[in-house]
Structure formats: structure tokens, C-alpha cells
Amino acid sequence: MVDSPTTSVPNPLCDIGRTHPRDRHRMRPVEGRENVWYCPKHDLYAEVIDTTTAGGLDRGDSFPLPDGTPGTVLRHGDERAGGTIVYVRSER
Numbered sequence: 001m002v003d004s005p006t007t008s009v010p011n012p013l014c015d016i017g018r019t020h021p022r023d024r025h026r027m028r029p030v031e032g033r034e035n036v037w038y039c040p041k042h043d044l045y046a047e048v049i050d051t052t053t054a055g056g057l058d059r060g061d062s063f064p065l066p067d068g069t070p071g072t073v074l075r076h077g078d079e080r081a082g083g084t085i086v087y088v089r090s091e092r
């Protein structure tokens with residue numbers, strides 16, 4: 001018996017898709033990580049972080065990507081899983 005798996009929550013929309021209605025697509029979960037998603041098309045990550053931490057971040061701030069490389073905050077997303085989604089763009 002399986003009770004309400006968290007995987008039933010849809011992946012977040014890619015931030016690019018949010019602002020371009022004709023290019024709406026969802027991000028893919030990062031294997032082995034909870035609440036981290038990646039868009040290979042736009043080289044963009046979304047990650048749930050503590051809401052207080054998220055509140056102290058602004059667009060353009062440096063924020064490490066889930067793999068540890070430097071990234072830049074793009075924008076905040078929805079609240080979920082007790083935190084807030086932040087979209088982070090790779091600096092590669």
C-alpha cells in the first residue's frame with residue numbers, strides 16, 4: 001500500500017516557460033536530490049530552499065548550483081515542501 005507519494009506533486013514549470021506561454025515546459029527532477037529540478041534546454045535549476053533564506057536573495061545574487069558550481073539567482077517561484085523555490089541560472 002502506497003500512501004500519497006510526494007512524487008505526485010508536478011515538477012515546476014521552467015522559468016523561461018512561465019514568461020513565454022508558447023514555450024511552457026516542466027523541469028526534470030535531479031536524480032538523487034529532493035526538491036531540485038533542472039531544465040537541460042535552458043541550463044536552469046530550480047531548488048526548494050528555506051523561505052527565510054530565499055527572502056534574503058535578490059535577482060542577480062550569487063547562489064551555488066546543486067552541483068556546487070557558481071550560479072545566479074533568476075527569480076523566486078512558488079512555495080512548496082515547506083520552503084520556497086528559487087530559479088538559479090548557471091554561470092557556465
Ligand SMILES: [Zn+2]
Pocket residue numbers: 014015016017025039040041042044
Ligand atoms: Zn526551460
